[in-house]
Amino acid sequence: MKKLSSAQVNAFNMTTRELSCKLREIVADGSERIEIHNTCGQRYIGTGLGAVQLDIYGTPGNDLGAFMDGAEITVHGNAQDGCGNTMNAGKIIIHGNAGDTLGLSARDGKVFVKGNVGYRTGIHMKEYHAQKPVIIIGGTAQDFFGEYMAGGILVLLGLNLQEGERQKANFIGTGMHGGVIYVRGKVEDFQLGKELGTADLNEEDYDALGKIVNEFASYFGHDAQEILKCKFTKLYPLYLRPYGKLYAY
Amino acid sequence: MKTYLPPKFIIERDQYRCTQCQACVSQCSFDANYYDAEDDEVRSREENCVGCHRCVVFCPTNAITVRENPSSYRRNESWTHEAIEDIIKQSETGGMLLTGMGTDKGYPIFWDHLLLNASQVTNPSIDPLREPMELTTYLGQKPDMVKLTSDSTDIETEITNQIKLDIPIMLTAMSYGAISLNTQESLARAATEAGTLWNTGEGGLHPSLRKYANNMVAQVASGRFGVHSEYLNMARVVEIKIGQGAKPGIGGHLPGEKVSLDVSATRMIPQGTDALSPAPQHDIYSIEDLSQLIYALKEATNYTKPISVKIAAVHNSAAIASGMVRAGADIIVLDGLRGSTGATPKIIRDNVGIPIELALAAVDERLRKEGIRNKASIVVAGGIRNSGDVTKAIALGADAVYIGTAALIALGCHVCQQCHTGKCAWGICTTNVGLTKRINPNIGTRRLTNLLNSWSLEIKDMLGGMGINAIESLRGNRLHLRGVGLSDTELKILGVRAAGS
Structure with missing residues (x-):
């Protein structure tokens, strides 16, 4: 080098x-x-x-x-x-740790956080073709994680949670209309915004997630395989136009 | 569901004049005119007519008259046509009523209650046709005092970045997506030719308009669409948009249908998704936070750009403006109750905010009292209809004005308030490729520069009449204004004496 x-x-x-x-x-x-x-x-x-x-x-x-x-x-x-x-x-x-509104409106680039983050992480993050921001959090996040999210990838690992303990954030992905969130461990339906769908990860998801987790692990001395062993949930927007039906013309 | 709404307009076709040429059919983007092949006759679907007059103007034989539907309900001062029909619409859709443009309600327009002065006998008026008349305006922070070098040939005080405008009229924020690219190009070119600024609105900058970046205000709003360091550094001014007169306190939803391939590339979001601008900027919950973003933008542009902050005129504007100036804004923009938009909930447009005249007077007064008026320029927007309004605004304390609706009317807008439908028959407020071609940027530029030129001539005439030869001398000079038909309280807020006194 x-x-x-x-x-x-x-x-x-x-x-x-x-x-x-x-x-x-x-x-x-x-x-x-x-x-x-x-x-x-x-x-x-x-x-x-x-x-x-x-x-x-x-x-x-x-x-x-x-x-x-x-x-x-x-x-x-x-x-x-x-x-x-x-x-x-x-x-x-x-x-x-990092505070509130980490990666607000990010358009590209990557953020790796070893510890916890505050409120509204990744709010209104967006993407366009190859420009796809990535944020990965080792610990937990506060409420409104991925609020208004319009693109990019958010990963929430919760490595500091006890076995079976659920993620701390509520209102996850409220208003989300693009991008994807991967959450490791337990997250209950009531913690999610009503614009979200949940799914198991497919091969493509694991591919994308694997790369991100590997890079995360390399910075903070974690074992990526150990992290990936745990179950992840994929959160995705149900609608491209969450508020399309709000108006009378 | 059968609609209970009667047609808003009646389309009358003079059969003697009509040649069945079908120009009205092809011109109407709302499907209000159609050709009945069986009867070989052009007919109308009046329920679709929005009163935009596109067919009236383009009928080669002047055969069409569009007028308001004269059918009336039983007279009722409380339950007006509008009140009844709004309820009908809501009961048939269940949604918030969406509309475009500025409020059409009869709130007082104080410009029409303010009168300008003129010189008679005791001081001579000036004839602008023969004597130089200065409209040049500088926006940006002014120093507390100016110190000259010891030999008095130069200024020693460091002057921060000033924006020179040849006329005190700028073209307001209208994003690509809300308006068509040809419309935005017309605005950008006209601003460049007239020596003033145009404003990207919250939609980023289309590559084809980069050559007009030197006259551009780059807006940074809550959606942060198309905002990157190159965009910021290309602009003359960077404007943080907190609010808008037509929709104070709420965000914006550009519907997915308007996010075409090209709009998506400019905003840098996927095609067909809603472009959602949150109500607040989530990094601004206080004056201190505003200051943080102002300085973040100054850092991102290495302190080479003045930072403007735009708010809707609301009840506490004066105190808020004081905070904005102290937060580091170089320019503050106030957008009044009558300000326009491409889409807003009707209930917000018609009920929230205060008239721009009162906000301007209150803000100017407050900043003067606090001794910080020089720290920021004031720009007002929202319902400036003619050069008289501009001149009165400057006498009331504004450094410059933004015009939006007036500029669009110059391009063909007939204020039919259908911007939110994306079907604008004049090709202005639409991204439909067929419709956007209706604005030719060459002609659009000419129409706009003509408008700006007319207003400049008129302002010079008014200044000359007052015996003033520079707009600078009128700025904040409220002694040149008198009020008519205003209450004592209104006169006091406006800081203007009653006519005759």
Whole structure:
């Protein structure tokens, strides 16, 4: 593998704007990999930087990788709200938990979360041909997981659940009209939005899921085969037009 | 189920003039005219007529008259025709009544109660035909003070990105999908030629319109359709859409039938699925969150674009606007009660929001009182019908206006309020390939630039009459306005004195 020219930034006491200017400067100087240390709440890290590798130590602030276009971000800790907001391309790997609205309106790219996530993960994620965002969560999610989802793939593993314990989220996929959600373990009908159908996974599903889980396992030191052994449920939208009958013309 | 609805319009065909040419049959996209081959006669299905006048205009012998159905129910001030017929429709469908355009209710139009001043004796009026008259408008944050260099030849203060408009009239947000591509191209080209801006609406940018990106406002709304960094960076202004005057507080559902192959490519969603824009933006639940998105967009465009935030004019607009400015908006857009749309529940359109004149006056006043009026430009939209409305809006405190319905009327719209059906016979609010050809972008551009030119001439005439030679001098100059037929409270909110005082 080609060695990337790298740089380090100490984000201690830096404002969001100072850090973002610094990062732009470093990228303009030709660095392809940047380590950011002592990160403490600075927002929009990775926004507007293009295809660069970022290793973040500490806790990045909201909107990490918002409108991101090809960066690869590894967070060695937790992420906050709005991570991957409207991201267009790239990858975010979080070795911890993430907050609300992870991957809101994402259009492409991948997000891997080792731990748990907050509310409205993958809300209004969409897809178009080859652009198909993927979000996989190792732990559990809060309510409205995949709300308004219009495309892409969401995977909820719940690896930290006890044997037989059901997923935490309610209102899963409310308003969903595109894409697919794979949930590992137990999820009851009452936890699902009324626009969803459930099915067992077919070969194609296992194919897609296998690739995602393998990549997930490789980042966080899991055994992919062990994860895939458990039963998964496929959640899919019943209607392309969930609200088509709402109106009188 | 047999419908109890009577036809809304009567189509009268003068048999002496009619040549059975069937132009009306091919022009009607609502199937209201048909040819009866057996009798060799053109006839009408009046129950389908929406009163769009396409057949009237295109009948080569002027044989057609369309008029409102004169049949009336027993007179009743409470149970009007509309009230009765809305219930009939609902009892036959069980759905929310959907409609298009702005509200047609008789809410007060304050523009018609405001009058402009003119110079007489004590100061000379200016003849714009012979003297230069300035309509140039700059949108964006203005500094608190301007400091000159020591030799006074240049400005030392750093001026943030300003958007120069040759006229204070912009073409408002109308997405591709809601309107046809030819319509959007007409708007984009006219804006470019007239030195003003057009707005993508929430539908992304079609590749064929990229060449007009330098005059484009790129909208970012709750569905985030077609939003990516290239789109944001191409635009002159990025606009966050929170709300719309025709449907404050609710989202939008572009029906799957309108999501054609080309629309799907522009919005970047699969063909035939509903394009659902959620009611709120789910990353904005507060002023602090708005600020977060404003700065996310500034980061995504490296602080090169002014960020505009558009809200519907509602009860607390003044306080909300103050928050928007403090959140970092460079431009705030207020869309009033009479604002239009491609589709909205009728009950929302006709009952929610406040008139733009009151909202504008309240917001301008509030920002002035708080000393932050210079931090953002104010743009108003929703029911601007002529250059008089534009001039009064500027005197009331707006920096510029957005026009939508007026621009569509220039293109052929007859305000029949059927935008939501996707069957627009004028080829404007439709993605039906056969119908969209009815707008020729060359002609459309000309009609729009003509309109903008007419209004510019008229504004200059009004300014000259007031003895003012730059629109800048009229901005927020409410002494040039007087109110007629308004209550004391209304005058107070508008910040305008009664005519005669």
